[in-house]
Amino acid sequence: MRALVLNCTLKPSPEPSNTERLAEVVSRALWERSVEVTTLRLADLRIPPGIATDMGGDDQWPEVHERLVASRILVVATPTWLGHPSSIAQRMLERMEGMMGETDDERRPVAFNRVAGVVVTGNEDGAHHVISEVAGGLIDIGYTVPGQAWTYWNRGPGPGPSYTETDEGHEWSASTGRAMAANLHAVARALIANPIGPPPS
Structure with missing residues (x-):
């Protein structure tokens, strides 16, 4: 089984990513x-x-799309900015x-x-809003x-340290991330065994 983690940090490599650090907890549990x-x-x-x-042109999204289609599990990891x-x-x-216009061989x-x-990180509140969006x-x-296919670390209202700048709340975020991985894996296996069919015509 394959999983794809899409890190939506605003920071290009090799800048350290707080979001990537928390996503790694989920990745390890999937491994x-x-x-x-x-x-x-x-x-x-x-x-x-x-x-x-x-x-077209130099668009690299087709490479991402290819990995999306090849993966049973997707983890979207994003920081919170202005509550979004x-x-x-x-x-x-x-x-x-x-992808909404694409179907497989069975018209699904x-x-x-x-x-x-x-997965959500941020030194401000709003994690549940980001998860729901x-x-x-x-x-x-x-x-x-x-259910419970998420984890987050938010500092709370107002400015403050980022995820990698404090140990506060890490234990909860990590245990929730491991539960997230377990639930994703269990439901992915269930859908392999009992797949959803094509929509009724």
Whole structure:
């Protein structure tokens, strides 16, 4: 089984990413379940705006799309900015809209029978709002989002240290991340055994 982690930090490599650090907790828990995990930092790629799978030119989204289709598990990791997902996370969802018109050999939307979860970090509050925005978009696209398929670390109202600058709250975020991985893996296996069929005509 394959999993894809899309890190929607605004920071290009090699800058340290708080969001990536928390996402790694989920990745390790998936690896422990024999899931092959790939992480992409979208800030490192050329992804122009649009809602098509391939915008032409030097668009690198088709490479991401190929990995999405090949993965049973998707983890979207995003920082919180002004109480919302990052602009890169929003662009990711807009580009994923192209998947809504794609079907597999059995006429099912290509995202059917795939599961998704959300990782959020930020030294401000708003994690549940960010989770609901990202998860809602993924559900529209066709992903199954299991119960408690998220983890987050937020400092709380007002400015403060970032995830890697303090140990506060890490234990809870990590245990919730491990539970997230377990739930994603369990539901992915269930959908392999009992897949969702094509929508009624």
